[in-house]
Ligand code: HEM
């Protein structure tokens with residue numbers, strides 16, 4: 013019934029507008045005007061709206077910067093992240109400048125030169141000097157952007173420090189598993205054909221390096237100021253390991269191992285004390301409270317950022333950056349119960 | 365050169381007259397006149413109407429998922445009404461359907477509306493008209509091009525009626541997700557439909573593109589040298605070349621995907637364990653697909669934007685009553701953009717683990733493209749300077765395009781910088797960027813073209829006031845929707861997320877999403893005004909005079925009737941470039957291309 017009424021309402025509205033248009037057209041043709049003709053009055057009105065638009069647009073942008081700006085990701089929590097943030101701001105400086113200038117020119121000209129009846133445009137088909145200027149200047153500015161950009165890119169993608177801690181991140185629909193390389197800092201071999209209900213990562217039990225590997229689900233602990241080298245694998249489809257707070261991301265592709273390394277610089281505890289983070293969390297918790305959800309503390313997070321299936325939107329892992337001591341304490345709790353476990357395993361293999 | 369052109373023209377003319385002559389012997393039936401027509405004007409209208417309908421569908425899809433993003437877990441009768449209990453139970457969008465809507469929305473907008481629809485409408489309409497030809501080189505292939513396009517659109521929409529739903533792996537359909545039916549429902553039959561639809565689409569696009577290229581090269585009328593072509597034709601020409609060179613690569617990518625899906629090959633698959641089972645396939649690479657896809661995909665974004673820029677060049681010049689500034693530089697930019705667009709595809713793959721050096725190369729080539737794009741933007745602005753601007757609705761949309769092309773292009777500079785791309789790749793920053801620079805710009809360009817050439821297509825005018833209201837609502841809501849999305853991206857929100865509620869860190873962004881959805885609804889309602897104006901004016905709008913905008917190009921020298929063969933008598937002869945607006949020493953502020961040069965007059969296009 014309601015659906016029917018909606019249909020009727022839509023049809024009636026369309027008819028009504030149709031009649032209005034008809035009336036408007038008849039009225040103007042009675043006055044001897046052609047309704048489609050663009051008059052000077054139209055031009056003036058549109059020119060003015062152009063000007064009003066650009067002012068309103070700038071105000072809208074400023075309002076967004078003010079009311080959204082402080083809710084963006086907090087300060088980068090990694091060494092290269094700081095460099096990236098600097099580079100981003102540097103580029104944005106240039107872009108804002110170009111954005112504002114071009115928009116002022118575009119809309120101001122639209123207003124200033126709105127058509128008047130007895131005006132004539134200036135015939136100005138080209139000017140080699142002007143064209144030269146706006147080819148060369150963008151070229152120079154872009155060269156600067158490219159040089160800085162590639163420099164930073166080279167820093168980030170340089171080979172990892174051989175002493176960095178090796179951790180494997182294993183992606184599957186729809187969760188993350190971390191594998192720590194253990195005392196030898198080398199990951200054991202694995203093969204997807206070995207995957208079973210109890211061997212989630214397909215670890216090869218004959219691989220020596222794998223004996224001391226430690227598998228942890230749902231949380232990732234890393235040590236502040238110590239470089240981590242991640243090796244990514246995927247079991248099924250492409251996922252992407254996205255660490256927004258560390259300004260890091262790498263795809264996880266089935267059939268190959270991808271790598272990424274960074275050095276976290278701020279522990280989770282320190283981050284929670286930063287004024288900007290406190291302000292953000294206060295805002296978040298106020299909203300949660302109003303909704304009846306329990307309050308949350310700031311946490312680093314790893315998200316999946318490549319469409320990977322219906323639960324893509326909920327494929328995450330908490331990341332904890334801590335001091336060396338805290339990390340060792342935690343690691344101990346994850347070690348196999350018996351101290352001698354690695355040795356025993358070694359014997360077993362030797363016995364074979 | 366004029367000798368050559370002359371002989372050629374004669375040949376063509378006599379051939380066409382023959383064809384024309386035959387027509388008189390039989391009455392055209394409704395079917396051959398309106399359905400299986402081979403007339404470029406009819407085919408152009410068919411493309412336009414199909415594209416308008418497809419755009420409406422794609423827009424409604426975006427409304428559905430925007431409701432979900434702004435008010436997750438809210439119950440919407442509207443969602444249940446459209447999607448039924450299976451996908452919209454209690455008025456809540458089902459996650460799989462969310463992905464399907466996003467995927468089909470993107471595919472339809474990119475391919476059906478802005479590739480098929482935009483090029484199909486305006487290349488078909490304007491190429492013969494503006495170069496002075498009686499029709500396309502092959503009317504038959506042209507007709508096939510439309511019907512493959514129609515088939516493709518129909519298959520795409522039909523996939524909503526499949527039990528397991530349409531394809532839902534994103535418009536880029538990356539394998540293995542899209543290759544494995546175990547991975548998600550959308551990768552079952554829906555994905556097969558998607559591939560079939562795209563295959564038909566590619567056939568359509570190739571038939572159309574080859575026809576456009578051949579027509580432009582061979583059928584220009586006497587005096588219409590390449591440097592006297594309107595910029596619209598240059599844009600369509602380069603666009604068609606891009607399409608012909610890149611779509612076959614997409615077809616091969618799709619074929620290999622079909623093999624992997626159906627015949628157990630492993631082009632894209634390796635070492636996969638899914639659904640409790642280790643697959644046999646090894647040795648393939650999912651990254652191979654991405655290289656093939658983006659080898660098409662990047663030129664594709666220029667296939668979308670170049671025609672829109674071409675239309676804009678023409679509309680801005682006509683309505684500013686000034687020659688387009690830097691005609692030669694504009695042609696150079698179009699060609700440079702066309703060429704460079706083939707060597708930048710890697711910028712979509714910076715974080716796939718590609719060799720960092722290769723990444724640097726793609727940064728460099730991508731930023732090179734910014735130079736011709738900047739030249740175009742500056743030239744548009746200079747064309748307005750000291751003009752006598754007539755604000756037709758078409759002109760408003762064209763100016764809007766210049767604005768969005770600049771705003772969206774600027775954020776492209778951030779994304780092209782591989783280092784900066786790392787933290788924002790696949791976030792809403794990207795969604796904001798490509799919608800503004802490609803989606804909104806091309807839609808504005810297309811609408812500009814519709815308003816401007818409506819009198820040529822349907823012999824009537826669209827209502828001006830409704831056009832004004834339509835423009836301002838559309839333009840304001842486009843920025844209202846897509847500008848705030850940059851901030852979501854910088855806050856780390858990934859794209860293609862059904863909901864952000866699983867992450868407390870995104871809780872304080874809800875108001876941004878609500879604002880975006882409100883603007884989206886406003887923008888959607890504004891399109892009702894357009895739809896009404898479009899269909900109403902088609903039948904009831906005021907009749908147009910022959911050259912309502914006082915333009916120079918040849919299409920306005922044809923009578924206001926759908927004359928078969930376009931010009932009732934001989935083909936027009938061209939004497940000058942198309943941009944002699946407000947030329948000093950001329951009484952009128954326009955000089956059609958058919959007016960001979962006066963004694964001692966220099967042709968502005970640089971033609972000697
Ligand atoms: C009616 C106005 C539109 C709205 C409100 C809208 C909104 C959106 C949103 C929010 C997404 C991202 C969803 C997600 O990633 O979860 C999206 C995706 C997309 N849109 Fe639009 N859009 C509109 C028009 C367009 C136009 C004109 C184009 C033409 C290029 C377009 C092309 C795309 C593409 C290619 C995607 C990506 C699909 C994917 O992720 O696979 N959209 N749209």
Ligand SMILES: [Cu+2]
Nearest residue numbers: 251316320327
């Ligand atoms: Cu995932």
Ligand SMILES: [Cu+2]
Nearest residue numbers: 661662709711
């Ligand atoms: Cu690209």
